[in-house]
Amino acid sequence: MLTLLRDLRRLRQHLDVAPPERAASLAIRHVDAGSCNGCEHELTLLSSPHYDLQRFGLGIVASPRHADVLLVTGPVTSRMLEPLRVAYAAMPEPRRVVALGDCSLGCNVLGTAGAIVGPLDDILPVDLRIPGCPPTPEVIAHALLGLISPGPH
Amino acid sequence: MIEQSYREEIFRARAEGWHFAGLHATSNGARVRTLLADSSGATRLETVGARDGVVPSIVDLFPAAGWDEREAHDLQGVDFAGHEPLRPLVDHDPQLDRWTVPVRGYGAYQVAVGPIHAGIIESGHFRLHVVGERILHLDARLFYKHRGLERAAEGHTLEEGLAYATRACAACAVANGVAYAHACEDALGLTPHVELARVRSILLELERMWSHLNDLAAVCSGVGLAAGNTHFAGLTERARRLNAKLTGHRFLFGTVHVGRSELTLHRDDVRAAADEVSTLRTDARRGWRELRFNRSFQDRLPGIGVVDAAAATRLGAVGPAARAAGLADDLRRSSPRLAYDGFDPVIPERAAGDVQARIEQRTLELEQTFEILERLLDGRIGPATATPGTPKQLIGIGRVESPRGATTCVVERRDDRIERLRLRAGSYANWPVVAYAAADNLLPDFPLINKSFELCYACADR
Numbered sequence: 192m193l194t195l196l197r198d199l200r201r202l203r204q205h206l207d208v209a210p211p212e213r214a215a216s217l218a219i220r221h222v223d224a225g226s227c228n229g230c231e232h233e234l235t236l237l238s239s240p241h242y243d244l245q246r247f248g249l250g251i252v253a254s255p256r257h258a259d260v261l262l263v264t265g266p267v268t269s270r271m272l273e274p275l276r277v278a279y280a281a282m283p284e285p286r287r288v289v290a291l292g293d294c295s296l297g298c299n300v301l302g303t304a305g306a307i308v309g310p311l312d313d314i315l316p317v318d319l320r321i322p323g324c325p326p327t328p329e330v331i332a333h334a335l336l337g338l339i340s341p342g343p344h
Numbered sequence: 345m346i347e348q349s350y351r352e353e354i355f356r357a358r359a360e361g362w363h364f365a366g367l368h369a370t371s372n373g374a375r376v377r378t379l380l381a382d383s384s385g386a387t388r389l390e391t392v393g394a395r396d397g398v399v400p401s402i403v404d405l406f407p408a409a410g411w412d413e414r415e416a417h418d419l420q421g422v423d424f425a426g427h428e429p430l431r432p433l434v435d436h437d438p439q440l441d442r443w444t445v446p447v448r449g450y451g452a453y454q455v456a457v458g459p460i461h462a463g464i465i466e467s468g469h470f471r472l473h474v475v476g477e478r479i480l481h482l483d484a485r486l487f488y489k490h491r492g493l494e495r496a497a498e499g500h501t502l503e504e505g506l507a508y509a510t511r512a513c514a515a516c517a518v519a520n521g522v523a524y525a526h527a528c529e530d531a532l533g534l535t536p537h538v539e540l541a542r543v544r545s546i547l548l549e550l551e552r553m554w555s556h557l558n559d560l561a562a563v564c565s566g567v568g569l570a571a572g573n574t575h576f577a578g579l580t581e582r583a584r585r586l587n588a589k590l591t592g593h594r595f596l597f598g599t600v601h602v603g604r605s606e607l608t609l610h611r612d613d614v615r616a617a618a619d620e621v622s623t624l625r626t627d628a629r630r631g632w633r634e635l636r637f638n639r640s641f642q643d644r645l646p647g648i649g650v651v652d653a654a655a656a657t658r659l660g661a662v663g664p665a666a667r668a669a670g671l672a673d674d675l676r677r678s679s680p681r682l683a684y685d686g687f688d689p690v691i692p693e694r695a696a697g698d699v700q701a702r703i704e705q706r707t708l709e710l711e712q713t714f715e716i717l718e719r720l721l722d723g724r725i726g727p728a729t730a731t732p733g734t735p736k737q738l739i740g741i742g743r744v745e746s747p748r749g750a751t752t753c754v755v756e757r758r759d760d761r762i763e764r765l766r767l768r769a770g771s772y773a774n775w776p777v778v779a780y781a782a783a784d785n786l787l788p789d790f791p792l793i794n795k796s797f798e799l800c801y802a803c804a805d806r
Contacts (some may be wrong), residue, residue, distance in 0.1 A: 192571055192632060192638060194630060194634055195571040195572065195574070195575045195631065195634050196571055198578070198627075199571070199574055199575070199578075202578055210577060218755070221463070221464050222460050222467075223460075223465070223466050223489070223803075224467070224803075225467070225488070225489040225490075225491055226466070226489070226802065227511055227512065227513050227514045227517075227802050228466055228514050228515050228800055228801070228802040228803075229512055229514025229515075229595055230556070231464050231465070231466060232515060232595075234464045235464050235558075236577060236580065236581050236584075238577070239574065239577035239578055239580065239581045240574050240577070240578045240581075241578065251463055251464055253462030253463065254462070256695045265489065266491065268488065268489055268490060268491060269486065270436055270459075270488045270489075270490060271459065271488050271489070271546045273468055274459050274460050274467070274488070278460055300495060301491065301496055301507060301508055301511055302491030302492045302493055302496050303492030303495050303496045304490070305492065306490055306492035307491055307492070312697050324597070325514065325595070327356060327594065328581070337456070
């Protein structure tokens, strides 16, 4: 185990995202509304040693009641419409909605009209759009950090 | 084929050693086709016409056909005589008691999980029937992510159809794409050139490499071992960066085409990639060695979520999950369209079919993948094609060993247009196996069991 911890220390010497100027935090609730799993896989790596977004106060929370941000992936399928609305309704104010990935923005979506009811803009008030298919962890990191402290990262 | 002879044909094929590889209804539900395969990789398609919308079920002969028949009922409106009760699978409208198995008795209650989960996880609903902490039965309801991809692909050209197969799932984009390309080339009578076989095999193994590294990270996270999770997540990131360096995309999107490959790489870049694979190999080995000697981690794994060889065969388990139970099935052994000459599937010494065996299986397969990549990443990579050589057919079949197991694609065409596309990914085959594995275990072990399979929801839902 010591080897792994030593590796971690070495890896963290080469972090790809600089720390923000002022500390703050963001509790994120992720909802997969029909993605291809690409956005999820990139999102997962935000906690990998190359990015380690938790050091900036960004955390994924297990309940919408604890969340500042609803992070939505996928084109919004008809079957995820209701769970998505319930999750949003359960969030405390102020709350923000982030559309992650091209599908959530309605770009190049594949599927039938009956199965897909998006884009997210038609369903919830979107505050931040993160394009990409899928957006890389670096792009996601910079966009989310912008929600904490506006300005360039 | 008339109804009775269809069943007799399937019955006889089973006795001769053929196994179930997929079932689908044609677009209008007029016919049902069952795909059978044998251990040499040969396939055959048995077709039966629906009479008043009904065909005989084969679920008693091949329980693995259960999900396929339920899907054909919900999406193409076919009824299956003898499949009782024919529970809804893709259709979410019916009441709870119509899609769940009745579990009654003193102290029995249900734990409902999802469709939204408490982390970064795809959407799906699990209904666990439990007494105390003991799981009696699991009903999994997926298809929350159903986008109607197969239906939407109908009427498009074979080239356009590729997007529907690859975009079904980012984690299996190459496997699904190559299975689709193979199906189209089978239908068009095209045989891949040696270089095309090599490029596709490299892409498939690059996908398996990051996928298996990710699975090891996921299982560490499943037991709360942050150091192990971090180590393998770091390796996953490096593997995806290598993908981007080689192809311009971290998930290798846009690399697979029907009948050709356009990827061009200079000899030096290929050598650099082989070097990075060797480094990843060293670091993955070191991480695994650490995990092997971590008692608190290892103690969580044996005897959990057992799927033995008999159950794996009966349920039609595929991929690492089947091999961890001792079944040496791997489509790479019989893939004349790819560059896997002399490939021999590996199984763990202790093939107990539990969480421990499934994790060890990933590490054994990673070694093979590193080896294959080091061998194939030698010399420049150039554009390649497939050339006419076999008779054209209206139905093409492609089968590829994805990181999660045998992925089968059937393409029915009229001229250059898709009449029906069916993609049966390894995850689709294994989801019912997860439900089987969960029974009789403790509720807190379910996330660990689930992560030891690490299946895609997107692949299954389409």
